[in-house]
Amino acid sequence: MTISPTEHRYLQVARTLRKEIVDGVYPVGSQLPTEHELCERFEVSRYTIREALRRLRDDNLVSSRPRAGTLVVPRAATNSYAQDVMSINDLLAFATGAQFTIESNAMVTIDDDMAEHTGLAVGEQCLAVRGYRQIDGAPVCCTEYYINRTFAAVGRLLQRHSGPIFPLIEDLFGVSITEVHQEISAVLVTPGLAAALNVAPASAALRMLRTYTTSDGEVAQVTVNTHPSDRFRHSMTMRRVKGQP
Template structure:
């Protein structure tokens, strides 16, 4: 019997609502990951049993176990004896890095703006760029640079730089016609799972050329938001740097007490 991924819940963003990509266990894992970041399975909750998942997706127990392994590797869930598979919070850190509690928040931000591309090219990371991106010197990445525009504003929201793993550089051919965020496109095209995003917000000053483009004074204050997107296995899939004029940036987060 041929396995297929399906969902009985029409309101959920399940694998049957889009073209299946990758092995079955990857499809199941991506569907469950999407539900976790959308709050269908909140932190502290227990995922359905293996039997229930087998029935829901019409797949074998082996496929379900491999899908759950990907979620564990990505730090989204933990398997506990007698308690099933539990959705867990991101690991804590003693640094000043802000934890991204929902990857879906990044999707919401990007879909609310339009990315106007200025340049797309393969580059070699030099020492200066390595310090900004945390990428290895002399490694090769697809660089995409441009502005994010909002329909509600005449001036750009921010200056954006993407650095995409050369293994996924083929995504560059689709960007002129693509309006949403880039990392879900990488997931769909290559069957990878972006499991976590490290975000760091730093203060900076705008150089004259960039200040003019953003319609603010030269050397005025700005906030640089760096996000490192990691796939399961800790491989870096993408690094994004957004430079926002300080007067146009607001960062909000909600924290909840979780009992585990």
């Protein structure tokens, strides 16, 4: 999750400007300083500034036009992103429709077991949130969030928030989640989890691991959902592409 400022200076510049936009230093409708002024401020090359501004455009925070400068624009109100199997809207619909009850919420350091569980690197720090989603009072799945420490401030909002977390990260920090990678695997329910989900220990379950990546290529969060096998169905439609065997 940590990005080296020496290797990716333009990302550091983009983050600084992004935070200033979100904090209102540069409100909607205002112009950012010129490329020359930004070069002097950050002591970087024009190429670095242009790459940083490109990141802000990717996050729909600014627009740039020749001879008109870079303008801070209203953030687009859309959560629809194309994926190979499903849309991020589908993730929103599920998370919004199922009430989330938090069991634990704490900063943790990823150890060997958690690294294998989440795909995160050993030694990284993140906000770990664990709880259960329910529909009509019945537990649907166990949900675990591992949130990049850069965005851990969203933790203070979770007690009053029942929907998905990644839109909060986007709104609070001005980033865009541009990719969600999902892996589904078959697992056996552990005894502790079985009691909470009202199923037999060692019964079958589906484990869904989702990795949310920003336009900066940074992992914003990892989500692990464990569904009893009789409470989840995943479907997709495949069509032959013309001209392909």
